[in-house]
Amino acid sequence: MEKKTTHSKFGSKLGFVLAAAGSAVGLGNIWRFPYLAAKYGGGIFLLVYLILAVTFGFALMLTEIAIGRRTGRSVLGAYQTVEKHCAPLGWMAAVIPGLILPYYCAIGGWVLKYMTMFVIGQGTATAQPVVTGTGESVSFFGSFIGDLGGPTLFFLIYVILNAAVILLGVQKGIEKVSKLLMPVLAVLIVGIAIYTMTLDGAWEGIKYYILPDFERMTAEKLFKTIAGACSQLFYSMSIAMGILVTYGSYMKKEYSLENSVRQIEIFDTAIAFLAGLIIVPAVFVFSGGDSSALNAGPGLMFITLPQVFETMPGGQFIGAAFFVLVALAALTSSISLMETVVAAVMEKFRLTRVKSCIIVFGITIALGMLSVLGYSAWSGVTVFGLQFLDFFDFITNSLMMPILALLTCILIGWVVGTKYVEEEVLHGEKKFGAKWMYRIMIRFLCPIFMIIILITPFVTEI
Ligand code: PHE
Numbered sequence: 001m002e003k004k005t006t007h008s009k010f011g012s013k014l015g016f017v018l019a020a021a022g023s024a025v026g027l028g029n030i031w032r033f034p035y036l037a038a039k040y041g042g043g044i045f046l047l048v049y050l051i052l053a054v055t056f057g058f059a060l061m062l063t064e065i066a067i068g069r070r071t072g073r074s075v076l077g078a079y080q081t082v083e084k085h086c087a088p089l090g091w092m093a094a095v096i097p098g099l100i101l102p103y104y105c106a107i108g109g110w111v112l113k114y115m116t117m118f119v120i121g122q123g124t125a126t127a128q129p130v131v132t133g134t135g136e137s138v139s140f141f142g143s144f145i146g147d148l149g150g151p152t153l154f155f156l157i158y159v160i161l162n163a164a165v166i167l168l169g170v171q172k173g174i175e176k177v178s179k180l181l182m183p184v185l186a187v188l189i190v191g192i193a194i195y196t197m198t199l200d201g202a203w204e205g206i207k208y209y210i211l212p213d214f215e216r217m218t219a220e221k222l223f224k225t226i227a228g229a230c231s232q233l234f235y236s237m238s239i240a241m242g243i244l245v246t247y248g249s250y251m252k253k254e255y256s257l258e259n260s261v262r263q264i265e266i267f268d269t270a271i272a273f274l275a276g277l278i279i280v281p282a283v284f285v286f287s288g289g290d291s292s293a294l295n296a297g298p299g300l301m302f303i304t305l306p307q308v309f310e311t312m313p314g315g316q317f318i319g320a321a322f323f324v325l326v327a328l329a330a331l332t333s334s335i336s337l338m339e340t341v342v343a344a345v346m347e348k349f350r351l352t353r354v355k356s357c358i359i360v361f362g363i364t365i366a367l368g369m370l371s372v373l374g375y376s377a378w379s380g381v382t383v384f385g386l387q388f389l390d391f392f393d394f395i396t397n398s399l400m401m402p403i404l405a406l407l408t409c410i411l412i413g414w415v416v417g418t419k420y421v422e423e424e425v426l427h428g429e430k431k432f433g434a435k436w437m438y439r440i441m442i443r444f445l446c447p448i449f450m451i452i453i454l455i456t457p458f459v460t461e462i
Contacts (some may be wrong), residue, residue, distance in 0.1 A: 001179035006299075007072050008170035010247075013255040015175035020065075020247050020260070021267040022178040023238045023331030025185065027107065030326055031301045033274035034209070034293045040225040046273070049229040056230065056449055058434065059441035060405060061241045062261045063412055066424040068248020069257070073244040074343040078249065083416055092404045094344040096396050097337040098360075100241065102368030103392045105162065105336060108330045109154035109372070110302065113144060113326045116154075118309075126306040145375040155366070155372050158334075163361050165335045166342055169353060170250050176336055176405035181328045187270070188325045192318055193277040199312065205284030208291065209276050229452045235397060236268060238333070242340040246395065249343075256428040271329075277298055278322070282308045291420040301326070319320030333403050338364070367392075398457050406450040413443035418443040 010016040037045045046211065071081040077089035117126050130143040138146070145151055165173040196202060238244060251260070269435045280294065286308040287293035296304050309319035338360060345356040374388035383391040412421055425432045432438070 006249055009252050010250050011171050012175075013252075013260065015171070016247065016251050016255065017260050017263045017267075018182045019174050019178040019332075019336070020238075020244065020264045022182055023243050023247070023336035024264060024268040024333075025271045025329050025332055026236075026238075026333035027111075027184075027301075027326070028232065028236045030056075030275045030329060031279070033232060033236065033272035035078055035296075035300060036228055037276050038209055038280050038291060038294045039211040040228055041217055041221065042208060043181050043210050044214070044222075045219060045225055045229060047212070048212065048225055049052065049233060050253055050269065052226075052229050052233050052271055055437060055441055057233045057237050057239070057265060057349050058261055059438050059446055060234070060409075061237050061244060061264065062257060062425070062438065063408060063421050063442060064239065064244035065248035065251065065261065066257060066421040067408075067412075068245035069251050069253065069427075070340055070420070070424040072249050073342060074249065074347040075245050076344045076348050078245050081412075082420065083411060086411060088406055088409070089404060090344075092400060093240070093245060096400050097241050097243065097340040098363065099367070099392050099400075100396050101334060101337040101341065101360075102364045102366075103371040103389045104330070104334050105153050105159050105364060106151070106335065106371040106389060108152055108158040108327075109156075110141075110145065111323065111330050112158055113150060113154045114230060114302065114306070115320070115323035118316065121316065123306065123316045123319045126302075127310040139299075139303050139390040140306070141299070146379070148373070148376045151372050151376070152369070155368055156249050159361065159364055159368065160337050160443060162334050164241045165331075166338050167354060167357050168437055169256050170339075174339060177335065178332055181332055182267075185325055185332075188328075189271060189274045189278070190319055192321055192325070193274045195314075195318060196278045196282045196312075199281065199285050201232050202281035204289060205281030206277065208284060209280040213231060217276065227452050227456050231456070234401070234405070234453060236272065237265070238336065240401040240408070241337065242344070243336045246340040246343050257425045258432060258434065264332045270391075279305070282312065286311060298424040299309060347407045399454075402450050402454040406447055406454070409442050409446045409450065409461055413439075413447070 006134065010019065037049075067078055067082060073081055075093035076090040079086040079093065086442065114126060117123055126140045128140060128427065129137045130140055131137050132143065165177050167173065168176070195378060234240070279300075282303060283293050283300070284291075286304075293304055297455040305322070307324070309315035341360045342353065342356045345351060345359055346353060349356070351359075370378075371389040371392065379387075381388070386394060413417060421433055421438070421442075422435060
């Protein structure tokens with residue numbers, strides 16, 4: 001049933017692993033993981049997260065890459081090739097990245113702005129309040145995103161950067177860029193972590209981040225910790241965005257699947273852990289041990305951290321390195337989103353890469369401008385009570401992605417059978433070490449976790 005195509009391929013296993021790790025390492029690792037870990041009892045969260053990564057994350061990631069490699073198709077064709085009635089899953093897997101990409105690029109634009117400010121030595125300005133025309137004092141961040149020109153310009157630059165990489169293709173674009181940027185990212189993060197750990201008072205923050213806090217742990221809190229770790233993991237590993245299927249289709253048959261998935265997981269988790277070693281102690285020192293400063297959501301990265309860099313010795317330099325790091329992490333994630341959509345459009349409409357890229361570029365600009373305008377000219381407009389950016393984020397992350405992952409588990413676990421994936425794993429290997437664990441995860445535990453992720457936002461709302 002599998003179709004042979006003249007599909008592009010990654011030139012090496014390392015190229016594949018770094019490209020997939022590049023997709024996985026993103027804003028989620030750098031700001032979301034550290035504050036979730038700090039909030040959910042430090043070491044306990046880290047432990048739960050690790051256990052889930054090698055079981056739940058492993059099974060879902062392996063499944064998607066195997067589907068991609070076995071079918072050799074973009075998401076639209078891949079699910080249909082697995083089971084002919086499953087075309088709607090392919091559509092979902094193409095629409096999800098198509099909806100995430102525009103708003104991710106809007107945030108990418110904000111990161112570029114901050115990176116530019118720090119690199120040209122204007123970083124301290126980002127920590128100062130700005131007085132508006134009406135005499136009101138707002139944060140630099142609030143004033144920047146509330147403006148139309150700046151965010152639009154940086155958004156456009158960010159989308160153009162993405163499109164440039166995608167136009168170059170799989171080997172010359174994605175693989176080359178990942179092989180160059182991922183090692184730079186790793187060196188930067190290790191360097192900054194070592195520096196912040198040596199700050200006076202950092203030790204208290206590190207203890208808060210790493211040591212398990214059993215005293216404050218209740219059954220309810222443990223449940224919330226597991227649910228929080230699950231949804232973080234799911235997002236962090238770029239699961240149910242069509243990305244892993246697409247990148248899997250570019251993976252040569254002789255590379256070991258099991259091994260590659262392990263390496264991607266280690267990379268992703270290590271970067272998230274190191275980001276925590278930077279952010280938690282830094283914010284702790286800055287706020288004098290007040291852990292609520294860690295809870296500031298997106299404001300943590302754009303408002304609190306610049307203030308931390310302002311007070312830290314050598315902070316402007318570290319701030320510049322930090323925002324370069326964040327920009328690299330964001331870029332390698334958004335190119336994976338764009339590639340997924342471009343590949344689907346190429347295959348479906350039999351277009352060249354250039355034409356497909358132009359179409360996706362246009363759609364991204366149009367939809368992304370909604371998110372950009374949502375903070376300025378159209379700040380009064382909401383969809384179901386949410387701003388455009390939050391709306392796109394909610395329907396993809398909280399609804400469509402868990403549903404797609406759940407359906408994928410049912411498809412592989414119960415309809416075509418886990419053999420579909422197991423046979424693919426055995427292509428590059430003599431044996432599939434984690435076979436039993438894989439079967440149990442995909443058939444029983446992953447679907448249960450998916451249902452938990454799906455209902456949690458609604459239950460907590462109520
Ligand atoms: N995995 C990314 C992260 O941890 C999230 C992401 C990847 C989002 C790819 C979009 C596209 O931040």
